[in-house]
Amino acid sequence: MEVQAPPGTTIGHVLQTWHPFLPKFSIQDADRQTILRVVGPCWTCGCGTDTNFEVKTPDESRSVGRISKQWGGLLREALTDADDFGLQFPLDLDVRVKAVLLGATFLIDYMFFEKRGGAGPSAITS
Known part of the structure; x- marks a missing residue:
C-alpha cells in the first residue's frame, strides 16, 4: 500500500511480508527502505x-509500539462492523512514519476485521 500526503506525494509504503503463521508488514519510507x-x-x-x-x-529485536484492535463488547462485535483501534509509537518518530503507521492501521482493519458481503454501496440496488 502506498501512503501519500498531500495526495500525489508518496511518503511511505506498507508492504505485507510472507510468514507461514503470522501477519507481518514492513513500514517503508518513500525510498522503500524498511524503517x-x-x-x-x-x-x-x-x-x-x-x-x-x-x-x-x-x-524485530525489540518492540517500539503497538497497533491494537480494542475489544468493543460482545453485542457491538456481533451486531456491528464498528471497530476501535489504538496506535502507540515513539514520540520522536518522524511525522511521515507516523502517517504510514496510521495507513497500516487502516490496512489491518480492512484485511482482518471488516466483514465480507455486507450491505455496502455495491450491494444496494434500486
Whole structure:
C-alpha cells in the first residue's frame, strides 16, 4: 500500500511480508527502505480481549509500539462492523512514519476485521 500526503506525494509504503503463521508488514519510507516492522498474532480473533500488532525495529529485536484492535463488547462485535483501534509509537518518530503507521492501521482493519458481503454501496440496488 502506498501512503501519500498531500495526495500525489508518496511518503511511505506498507508492504505485507510472507510468514507461514503470522501477519507481518514492513513500514517503508518513500525510498522503500524498511524503517519498522509490524508483527501480528497468529490468531486475529481476540474474543473478549484486545488484538495487538506489535510495532518493532527493522530486525524485530525489540518492540517500539503497538497497533491494537480494542475489544468493543460482545453485542457491538456481533451486531456491528464498528471497530476501535489504538496506535502507540515513539514520540520522536518522524511525522511521515507516523502517517504510514496510521495507513497500516487502516490496512489491518480492512484485511482482518471488516466483514465480507455486507450491505455496502455495491450491494444496494434500486
